[in-house]
Amino acid sequence: MSTNTAEFTTPATAVQLESVAARLRERNFEALIVEDGAQAKAEVIRRIPDGSEVHSAKSKTLEDIGFFQEMMESDRYNFLRKQLMKLDRKTQAREMRRLVAAPDFEVGSVHAITEAGQLVEASASGSQMGPYSASSGQLILVAGSQKIVRDLDAALRRIREHVTPYEDARLREQMGVGTKVCRVLILEQDYLPGHTTVILVKEPVGV
DSSP states (O other): OOTTHHHHHSOOOHHHHHHHHHHHHHTTOEEEEESSHHHHHHHHHHTSOTTOEEEEOOOHHHHHTTHHHHHHHOSSSEEHHHHHTTSOTTTOHHHHHHHTSSOSEEEEOOSEEETTOOEEEEESSOTTHHIIIIISSEEEEEEEGGGEESSHHHHHHIIIIIIHHHHHHHHHHHHSOOOOOOEEEEEOOOSSTTSEEEEEESSOOOO
16 A cells, blocks of 8 residues: 555545636536535436446446445446346457447546546556547546545556555455556546536545
8 A cells, every 4th residue: 555545545625626626627527526425426327317328347436335236226227237247258258348338328437636637547457448538428437535636646656556556455355366557548638528527526435
């Protein structure tokens, strides 16, 4: 873990949150601030019409706010992960890739947000990065305020020193395999507004 854990786990102040939200809007991202995980989940659900095709990246944030459980248990949506879990990775890898390559709604999180409004995500497989970058109809990202960092250097340090050790330990306990950073995506801005919504949660959620 980080030698200075507080640097990457302390919630942002109200002033910092308002500033980051303003910077995100300047980059053509919709941004809103909510109090807690319950409000964040409600805001995500409010943006997804019944019957919509929805995919979510593997995310502790979405688990913490109850979104993943909602999708797994509800029949209101076409939650692609339910279909994905029925396919065999060895014999149906192509079908798995195509299934989640361009969902109508991609819901996830990021590992860091800079004070300037850049969104930074790291991944071992990179499977979420196409929908994050361009191929989803709508992208909704939920992030706890503890993920706000000074700049891109701090964002990469947060990933390497704080997030990756946690995820590696969690995966080894759950699945017997570790993780590593193979892809890093920086969302600088959207070309036009309307694709990406960022929900900033005052209380810490996720890693």
